[in-house]
Structure formats: structure tokens, C-alpha cells
Amino acid sequence: MDSSPSARGLSLPTKILLGLLVGAATGVALNLAYAPPLGGAPTAAWQSVLWWADGVVKPFGDLFLSLLFMVVVPIVFSSLFLGVAGLGSVQKLGSLGGRTLLWFLATTTFAVLLGITLVAVFEPGKAVSPEVAEQIKQQYLGDAQARIAQGAQAKGWMQMLVDIVPRNVVGAAADNGKVLGLIFFALILGAASIRTAPERTRVLRELLESIYELCVRVLGWVMQLAPFGVACLIFHATAKLGIDVMKLVGFYFLTAMGGLVVYQLVVITLLAKVFAGLSPGRFYRGCRTLIVTAFSTSSSNATMPTTIRTATDEFGVPKEIAGFVMPLGATMNMNGTALFEGVSVLFLAQVYGADLSLGQQLLVVGMAVLTAIGAAGVPGGSLPLLAVVLTQVGVPAELLALILGVDRLVDMTRTIPNVTSDLVCSLWLARREGHVLKA
Ligand code: ASP
Numbered sequence: 001m002d003s004s005p006s007a008r009g010l011s012l013p014t015k016i017l018l019g020l021l022v023g024a025a026t027g028v029a030l031n032l033a034y035a036p037p038l039g040g041a042p043t044a045a046w047q048s049v050l051w052w053a054d055g056v057v058k059p060f061g062d063l064f065l066s067l068l069f070m071v072v073v074p075i076v077f078s079s080l081f082l083g084v085a086g087l088g089s090v091q092k093l094g095s096l097g098g099r100t101l102l103w104f105l106a107t108t109t110f111a112v113l114l115g116i117t118l119v120a121v122f123e124p125g126k127a128v129s130p131e132v133a134e135q136i137k138q139q140y141l142g143d144a145q146a147r148i149a150q151g152a153q154a155k156g157w158m159q160m161l162v163d164i165v166p167r168n169v170v171g172a173a174a175d176n177g178k179v180l181g182l183i184f185f186a187l188i189l190g191a192a193s194i195r196t197a198p199e200r201t202r203v204l205r206e207l208l209e210s211i212y213e214l215c216v217r218v219l220g221w222v223m224q225l226a227p228f229g230v231a232c233l234i235f236h237a238t239a240k241l242g243i244d245v246m247k248l249v250g251f252y253f254l255t256a257m258g259g260l261v262v263y264q265l266v267v268i269t270l271l272a273k274v275f276a277g278l279s280p281g282r283f284y285r286g287c288r289t290l291i292v293t294a295f296s297t298s299s300s301n302a303t304m305p306t307t308i309r310t311a312t313d314e315f316g317v318p319k320e321i322a323g324f325v326m327p328l329g330a331t332m333n334m335n336g337t338a339l340f341e342g343v344s345v346l347f348l349a350q351v352y353g354a355d356l357s358l359g360q361q362l363l364v365v366g367m368a369v370l371t372a373i374g375a376a377g378v379p380g381g382s383l384p385l386l387a388v389v390l391t392q393v394g395v396p397a398e399l400l401a402l403i404l405g406v407d408r409l410v411d412m413t414r415t416i417p418n419v420t421s422d423l424v425c426s427l428w429l430a431r432r433e434g435h436v437l438k439a
Helices: 012-034 044-070 072-092 095-122 130-152 157-164 169-174 176-194 198-224 226-241 244-276 280-297 300-314 319-332 335-352 358-374 383-392 397-404 407-432
Strands: none
Touching: 012 044, 012 226, 012 244, 012 407, 044 072, 044 198, 044 226, 044 383, 044 397, 072 176, 072 198, 072 319, 072 358, 072 383, 095 244, 095 319, 095 335, 095 358, 095 407, 130 226, 130 335, 157 176, 169 176, 176 198, 176 358, 176 383, 198 226, 226 244, 226 397, 244 280, 244 335, 244 397, 244 407, 280 300, 280 407, 300 319, 300 407, 319 407, 335 358, 335 383, 335 397, 335 407, 358 383, 383 397, 397 407
16 A cells, blocks of 8 residues: 555556546446447447446456455454553543543544535535436445345434344344444443453453554555456446446545545634644644645554654644554544545435435444544555445445545545644643643
8 A cells, every 4th residue: 555656667546546547438438339328229249348347347346345345344343442442541641531532533523524514515426317326326236235225214213223232243243234233342342441450451452453453454455456446346337337427436526625625724724723722824834744744645654653743843742642642543533534434425325316314324424433433544444444334324335436546635635634633632732731832
């Protein structure tokens, strides 16, 4: 997942974008050349295009998606368990720890809400005609049928709550649609570990740390296949559905990027003003290196040393506060990721024509917050979890094809609010503790 140019000269993001362009151009060209008009009889040439698209190209795209799914259970479980278990030290820090968590939860929730509001207002997923929307729905219906029926039934509040608690954890982990149960179990087990003597849980913690690290590495390998996977998925979509699909991709991109830019420039800037007393000019002067690092690495983890240095050297935050907030923030506090998840899930639900009930939208908010906490702070870290949220609300994960091709730029951009939110949190805490920030 290195964003630096590879030996062959092209960086991974460039290759993924090329994958999108090659897949889409070939798909659109074949569609324009051979697709019969709506209701027309298919020619032999068109049938062979379909045979290639469905029988050869799609399985490769699906393989890429399965590889993403493969790491979900271990990453979600280990990351959430370790996150909560790590809070043991937060407890010791008393109000500082409490305020940090409050900041994380409040800003993350606000970011998701902003994301889903943008999609509800601008409706980027409805940018195509109803006929095309219906075609898309039909195409992706496939084996997701059962889940859609499950997701479309607006469940009562009580039932939704009851469903969060799994009767069988292994069953919940084995069923993509029930990952909420796994999340719940990981949180509870993490909480139990805080109450248990550290030497009794050391082995489990070390084991889960290893699992987490290995899965992040595997995810890195999977992302190396992204250019090919994306090309296959988008080829399949455009060959069958034509150029309209690309219109959707464009609208999605504008909404997601617009939302992230607004969140950074308006929300984070305001938070810096209100909670840290910094003017926008002063704030961004101190953040330049941080922003460039986050954008270019696309990874909160990789940026963490810079986030700490920015807080201490540029703004005068004491080392203890920066050293406490940033490591937690890099793994748990991802405002940009949460906004992106909200936008993506609602957009794809719109594309799919699934009208989410209020309860389901709240479920999206809750899951986006939790999965933003559970996502690894590495490039594309939230993608496997996004696939899970989609499945949870009955939208086929295959639709991810529509957003993956442009994800790298969105990923680079969402990493900026991910880290600047941590920074402002540390500035706020330092100020509250009576430290004077550098002017
Ligand atoms: N790239 C993000 C980060 O490291 C995670 C993600 O949204 O995929 O903060």
C-alpha cells in the first residue's frame, strides 16, 4: 500500500486509477458497440460480451472483494478489543481520558451525520434515469437477494437492539450480515479485560496484536491487487450498464470530496477556533507539514509521529498529552473516514434503490462510528469494514466497484481530518489543563 512510485515507475494510486479507466473504457466501448436497445433482441456478439463479463471478468473482481472481506473478522475483533482494553490506561487518566473519548465520539458522530445529510440533500445516487437504476438493481440482485429482503424489512427498534447481542458469537462472525454482534462481543470482552489482572490477559492481548498486524499486512497485499480488481469490477458494470454508471462515479466523487473539504475547512477550523482559541491562519500555518504528510501517506498511523511533533513543537502541547491522545486518536478517531462511510453507504443504497428507513439510517450512523473506530489507520483501512456496513443494510457489497476506482484520492483526503481532529483534541486538552499554546 505504499504510495511512493514503484520500481516500474507508477505508484499504486495511479495504477488503481488506470485500472478504473481501462476497465471503464473497455466496458463502455463494448456496451456502445454491441448492447441491443432496451427490449431489443441480443445479438450473438452481445451474448459473447456477456459471457466474458459474467463468466471470466466478474469472478476475478469477486476474488478481490472476497480478499477484502477475508480480513474483516480478525481486524474488527482485534482492533476493537485492543482499543477498549487500552482504555484501562485512560481510566487511570481520569478526566483527561474521559474528555478524549468524548471528543472522539462526538466529532466522529457529527462527521457521519454530515456525510449522510449531504447524500440526502444532493442525491448523487439518483443521478441516472429510473430505467438505468432498475438495471443496476437487477444486475446486482444475484445472491444478495436474501440479505436485501432482510435489510429492507424495517425492523422495530426493540428488535434492532435485541439483534445487536449475538446468541452465538461464532455464528455472528460467520455471517456477514451480523457483524454487529461480533463488534458487541469484542467491546464487552475488551471491557472485561480492563477489570482483569493484566498478567491474566497478556497472552491474549499479544496474540491479538499479532493478528492485527498480520491482517494489516495482508490488506496491504490485497490492495496491490486493487488495480486489477477494480478494472474487472468496473468493466463488468460498464459493459452491462453502459456509460451512465460513470456518471454515478463522478457524482459520488464530488459529494465525498466536497463533504471532506467542508468538514476540514469549516468544522475542524471552527473547532480549532472555539476549543483552542486559534485563528484559521495560525492553525493552518502550524499544520502544513501535518496535512501534507497525511495526504501523501494516506495513513493516520504513518502520520502519528508528525501529529505528535506538530502538537508539541508547533503549538506547545505538553509531551504527555500529545503522547496520550495521538496513539489513541490514530487508531480510534477517524472523522474523515466516518464521513466517507456515511456518504458511501447512503450513496450506494440510493444507487441500489434501497430506501433506508429511519431506523436503518441510524444503524448506518452507529455502524459508521464503530467501524471508523475499528478501521486500521492505513491506506484503504476502512474498505473491508465499509463492505460489512453495506451488507448489514442489505446493499450488495459488489456495488463497492463504483467507488473503489476513485477511492485513493478520497482516502488521501479523508486522512487529513482524521489527524487534524486528533491535533485539535490535544490542543483543547492542553488548554484546559492550563497550558498556554504557542501564539
Ligand atoms: N486511510 C485512513 C487513515 O489511515 C483510513 C481509511 O479511511 O481507510 O486514516
